[in-house]
Amino acid sequence: MANLVEIRGLRVEARTDSGRRVEIIRGVDLDVAPGEILALIGESGSGKTTIALTLMGYARPGCRIVGGSVHVDGHDMAALPEAARAALRGTTVAYIPQSAAAAFNPARTVMDQVTEVARIHDLMPPEEARARAVALFRALALPEPETIGARYPHQVSGGQLQRLSAAMALIGRPKLVIFDEPTTALDVTTQIEVLRAFKSVMKDSGAAGVYVSHDLAVVAQVADRITVLKGGAVQEVGATAQILSAPAHPYTRALLDAFEPAGGPRAAPAPSGRPLLAVTDLVAGYGPIGRDGRPAVTALKAVSLTVERGDNLGIIGESGCGKSTLARVIAGIIAPVSGSIAFDGAPLAPGLRARSRDALRRLQIVFQLADTALNPAQSVGDILGRPLTFYHGRRGREREAGVDALLDMVRLPRALRHRLPEELSGGQKQRVNLARALAAEPELVICDEITSALDTVVAAAIIALLGDLQRELGLSYIFISHDLSMVRSICDRIAVMYAGEKIEELAPAAFGQAGTHAYSRLLHASMPKLDPGWLDGLAQQAEPPAWPAPAPAVP
Numbered sequence: 001m002a003n004l005v006e007i008r009g010l011r012v013e014a015r016t017d018s019g020r021r022v023e024i025i026r027g028v029d030l031d032v033a034p035g036e037i038l039a040l041i042g043e044s045g046s047g048k049t050t051i052a053l054t055l056m057g058y059a060r061p062g063c064r065i066v067g068g069s070v071h072v073d074g075h076d077m078a079a080l081p082e083a084a085r086a087a088l089r090g091t092t093v094a095y096i097p098q099s100a101a102a103a104f105n106p107a108r109t110v111m112d113q114v115t116e117v118a119r120i121h122d123l124m125p126p127e128e129a130r131a132r133a134v135a136l137f138r139a140l141a142l143p144e145p146e147t148i149g150a151r152y153p154h155q156v157s158g159g160q161l162q163r164l165s166a167a168m169a170l171i172g173r174p175k176l177v178i179f180d181e182p183t184t185a186l187d188v189t190t191q192i193e194v195l196r197a198f199k200s201v202m203k204d205s206g207a208a209g210v211y212v213s214h215d216l217a218v219v220a221q222v223a224d225r226i227t228v229l230k231g232g233a234v235q236e237v238g239a240t241a242q243i244l245s246a247p248a249h250p251y252t253r254a255l256l257d258a259f260e261p262a263g264g265p266r267a268a269p270a271p272s273g274r275p276l277l278a279v280t281d282l283v284a285g286y287g288p289i290g291r292d293g294r295p296a297v298t299a300l301k302a303v304s305l306t307v308e309r310g311d312n313l314g315i316i317g318e319s320g321c322g323k324s325t326l327a328r329v330i331a332g333i334i335a336p337v338s339g340s341i342a343f344d345g346a347p348l349a350p351g352l353r354a355r356s357r358d359a360l361r362r363l364q365i366v367f368q369l370a371d372t373a374l375n376p377a378q379s380v381g382d383i384l385g386r387p388l389t390f391y392h393g394r395r396g397r398e399r400e401a402g403v404d405a406l407l408d409m410v411r412l413p414r415a416l417r418h419r420l421p422e423e424l425s426g427g428q429k430q431r432v433n434l435a436r437a438l439a440a441e442p443e444l445v446i447c448d449e450i451t452s453a454l455d456t457v458v459a460a461a462i463i464a465l466l467g468d469l470q471r472e473l474g475l476s477y478i479f480i481s482h483d484l485s486m487v488r489s490i491c492d493r494i495a496v497m498y499a500g501e502k503i504e505e506l507a508p509a510a511f512g513q514a515g516t517h518a519y520s521r522l523l524h525a526s527m528p529k530l531d532p533g534w535l536d537g538l539a540q541q542a543e544p545p546a547w548p549a550p551a552p553a554v555p
Helices: 048-054 082-088 110-114 116-120 126-139 158-170 188-205 216-222 240-245 250-259 323-331 357-362 380-392 396-409 414-418 426-438 456-473 484-490 518-525 534-540
Strands: 005-015 021-032 037-041 063-072 093-096 176-180 208-212 225-230 233-239 277-289 295-307 312-316 338-343 363-366 444-448 476-480 493-498 501-506
Touching: 005 048, 021 048, 021 063, 021 208, 021 233, 037 048, 037 216, 048 063, 048 176, 048 208, 093 158, 110 116, 110 126, 110 158, 116 126, 126 158, 126 188, 158 176, 158 188, 188 216, 188 518, 188 534, 208 216, 216 240, 216 250, 216 534, 225 240, 225 250, 233 240, 233 250, 250 456, 277 323, 295 323, 295 501, 312 323, 312 484, 323 363, 323 444, 323 476, 357 363, 357 380, 363 426, 380 396, 380 414, 380 426, 396 414, 396 426, 426 456, 456 476, 456 484, 476 484, 493 518, 501 518
Parallel strands: 037 208, 037 225, 093 176, 176 208, 312 476, 312 493, 363 444, 444 476
Antiparallel strands: 005 021, 005 063, 225 233, 277 295, 277 338, 493 501
């Protein structure tokens, strides 16, 4: 077989809520040559991950492979007995998940888990496995490769954990590696490090790869060819440069259009004279308070900012810079050590319990992961009905009408009110997450990385919806994000944070320009481009100028 992977006529069925079987993968053909990296792109529900998982002979609960063949290195993964498939997982084909944090056991050391494949399949003696792991840590540009394996998962950063998951996949010397959205949750500077490490180690190992992603700019850096999927069917296949520069299918062109945020800066209302939100010298952190009055870990260091009524403020920076801590302090989830917060001229109590119901109502937060923010045991109707009762006292028919109105507001079918969160797509769950905040009838909404887990098309739809709601309801937003393109397109001002400090605040048009802070220019330079040579070219450029770097805020 000339190709390492040959998929022919693949069909996968899923069971609906009513028990009916529907075909979600419809006659897909795919080839991957030895050493080649093929990207699978498309919006949520297009079948990317479902197809990738069949390469391990796996179908998610409620799904089953009902037709076609999935040959990997001559083995039909769709036809083999489970014991035979298990013997190939980790050795012939390996998998790198989207969430490395969910893939690691918090109670075991990194080294113990990275070498587990070698132990399960009896591939090599323990000492050789540990030496192989250290070599992979070094190849993946991990710090302190000789000792990092002794740490536990919580003792390494998100970007480091993602690279460690790659070491776990590669230790068995597989011929095929599946990358399932492995950089989605990473900030731009960390993403570059991880992509460079992935490219280097894949080139050195000679393994082939299937890279599942909705980020076209990331795909441009790692893939030799691209397969475009929609509705479980292949729309277009071609070399990466050809797909990105001259796509043939209208759907591919639509994906490319969605990648580029539409329009320029918003026309913001004139300042009213009194800001809607004023944050002054906030200091916050985690752990016990020391004799100096500061927490064991200081995450915010005298941060000040304002949000005008009707304005959008973007807050950007790499992981650990304090963005989400700032959002939680403003929302009252974490009490600051010092500093003050005023809303519409009136002081806000530092913690949720001390705030009035009206203060809680006027300032809402929408969390990054709808999967963990929504109660899995409650229906959509119950989730949306609770704030209607809590804030507005609505019950019975009035509450039911309010739920319908909220679903209409976020462009969801009213029939979804009876479903549980697990029965919704990622985009639908995030709209429910947003609708729950809107049920309070807030004036300011904090959006904490709310599009980071969504595909490009769905994320663009959510951003468009937020703009519509702002015009209809007179909302103001704070956007916490590592999607710098989105922040530039929707925000009036951008606050740049590093190691717990706000180092700069500027207009979107000025972001990354000459004369701005060196760290802002680094973030701007780290935004991936739709150019297959961008990452390799970046490595050849001169290093950005240094800046006075404070001590990291979070370990």
